[in-house]
Amino acid sequence: MSTTQSERLRQLLEPLVSSQDLDLEEIEVASVGRKRVLRVVIDSDDGVDLDQIAEVSRLLSAKLDETDVMGEGEYDLEVGSPGAERALTEHRHYLRAVDRLVKFQLTEGDELVARILTVDDEGLDLEVPGVKGRKATTRRIAFDEIDKARVQVEFNRKDKQDKQDQQDMKEEEEA
Numbered sequence: 576m577s578t579t580q581s582e583r584l585r586q587l588l589e590p591l592v593s594s595q596d597l598d599l600e601e602i603e604v605a606s607v608g609r610k611r612v613l614r615v616v617i618d619s620d621d622g623v624d625l626d627q628i629a630e631v632s633r634l635l636s637a638k639l640d641e642t643d644v645m646g647e648g649e650y651d652l653e654v655g656s657p658g659a660e661r662a663l664t665e666h667r668h669y670l671r672a673v674d675r676l677v678k679f680q681l682t683e684g685d686e687l688v689a690r691i692l693t694v695d696d697e698g699l700d701l702e703v704p705g706v707k708g709r710k711a712t713t714r715r716i717a718f719d720e721i722d723k724a725r726v727q728v729e730f731n732r733k734d735k736q737d738k739q740d741q742q743d744m745k746e747e748e749e750a
Contacts, residue, residue: 580604583644584613591634592617598667600657604650611650613639616657618669623656663724669694672726679716680723685736688727689714 584602592615594601601616617623617631632654639645639652663677665667672691679687689701698717705711 580644587638587642587644588635590613591638592631595631595634597627597631604645611645611648612653612656613645613650614653614712616655618657618671620667628654628656659726659728661726662728666694666696668717669699669724676727676729678725678727679721681720682722683720687714687716719746 581602581604584604585599588602589599597617597619599615600618601614603612603614605612605614608743615631615635617628632652636652641646661668661671669691673694674690674692676690678690679689681687687701687703689703691699692702692713693700698715698720700712701716703714
């Protein structure tokens, strides 16, 4: 049985990423003009910072230099995080997206934009925003109802702490 380059790269690099208490999310080898680029995406439950990305980049670069898994030609190594509008494909991705707004493509063909409230082994509890002055509603969907899911960027959302501060101020005024 032959293994692909991506499988060999994952077998080589995943233990190094895991040793830093991080998850190896994606590996991609792409051609950019005459150059090849090895893109590695890492993440954790708490996200990743630039220091972690730099450390993983050093570890992976050293390991790749020891092997011929990338072949003879030159390549650039890019290590990064999943980004703001990440696709949710694993159970851990949904857990990390709790309280985030997500666009769902459902297997029945419908589209849904909702906030993830809770995640369990079977599915998700969602808050569906109200439309035209209506209140938000809750909805439960099973994982097998989801075809695709992607986190949405929110520019105008009030932070939870802002809401709590407003509630505290209102209670003080009433007292």
